[in-house]
Amino acid sequence: MSSTDALASDGPTRRTVVKGAAWAMPAVVVAAPAPTVAASTGALHFSGAACKLPGSATDAYKGYVFELIASSSGNPTNTVTVITGVTVNGVPEPKFALSVRSGSCTCSTCGNAPSNHQFCTPSGTNTQRVLLYTAGGASGSSANAELCITYMRYGCDCTPLPGVQPATFCSGSRATPPMTGNKGGSCGIQDVLPLPA
Numbered sequence: 001m002s003s004t005d006a007l008a009s010d011g012p013t014r015r016t017v018v019k020g021a022a023w024a025m026p027a028v029v030v031a032a033p034a035p036t037v038a039a040s041t042g043a044l045h046f047s048g049a050a051c052k053l054p055g056s057a058t059d060a061y062k063g064y065v066f067e068l069i070a071s072s073s074g075n076p077t078n079t080v081t082v083i084t085g086v087t088v089n090g091v092p093e094p095k096f097a098l099s100v101r102s103g104s105c106t107c108s109t110c111g112n113a114p115s116n117h118q119f120c121t122p123s124g125t126n127t128q129r130v131l132l133y134t135a136g137g138a139s140g141s142s143a144n145a146e147l148c149i150t151y152m153r154y155g156c157d158c159t160p161l162p163g164v165q166p167a168t169f170c171s172g173s174r175a176t177p178p179m180t181g182n183k184g185g186s187c188g189i190q191d192v193l194p195l196p197a
Contacts, residue, residue: 043070043081044068044071044167044169045069046067046068046147047129049066049067049188050145050147050171050176050189051178052064052143052176052177052178053065053195061095062135063093063135064088064134064136064147064176065131065132065134066131066171066174067129067131067189068129068131068149069128070103070119070130071125071127072124072128073126075155076123077123077155078120078155079107079120079153079154080107080108080109080120080121080153080155080156080158081151082110082111082113082118082151083098083113083132083149084150084151084152084166085149085150085168086132086148086149087148088145088146088147088148089145093134096133097132097133097196098116098130099116099130100130101191103122103125103127103128106120107157108156108157108158110154120156131189131191132147134147143176144174145173145176146171147171147174148168148171149168149170150166150167151166151168152165152166153167
């Protein structure tokens with residue numbers, strides 16, 4: 001054994017030091033991106049107005065109505081928004097309907113969604129009013145409600161618009177005063193009636 005080998009075995013090697021340093025360093029965790037869930041988005045958001053529909057056993061919609069504001073500003077053509085999922089207070093609402101109250105236009109229906117689950121927004125529009133009605137059931141019995149919507153956006157020819165799709169956003173907990181009479185009563189939405197078919 002040479003004198004060089006004897007010196008090398010007395011202390012740690014460079015490889016041993018590097019291995020130890022690798023174990024001593026803190027691990028860096030890269031988080032996955034969170035799903036797109038927000039209180040509002042540029043294309044579609046809540047106005048803040050919501051109410052509880054009184055409904056009777058014969059009414060198709062006896063849950064809630066929420067007022068949405070749609071925008072198509074910056075788009076050179078009309079756009080189509082297709083609502084693909086609705087939950088109220090965390091409960092999926094399979095039966096819901098949309099009713100455009102201002103700024104309507106005509107485009108093709110996109111995908112397999114029923115026509116009352118989608119609507120057309122004229123190009124350049126900032127304040128189209130759309131009412132979303134829920135059928136109720138298990139989710140339709142509270143004085144406060146949170147509505148979450150998942151949707152897709154298309155051009156008038158049903159070409160998907162660029163951006164993160166599908167998008168989901170939630171209203172946050174909203175007071176839902178009962179609708180009374182033909183004018184909406186204390187619910188703050190004056191044109192709730194007529195209810196969707």
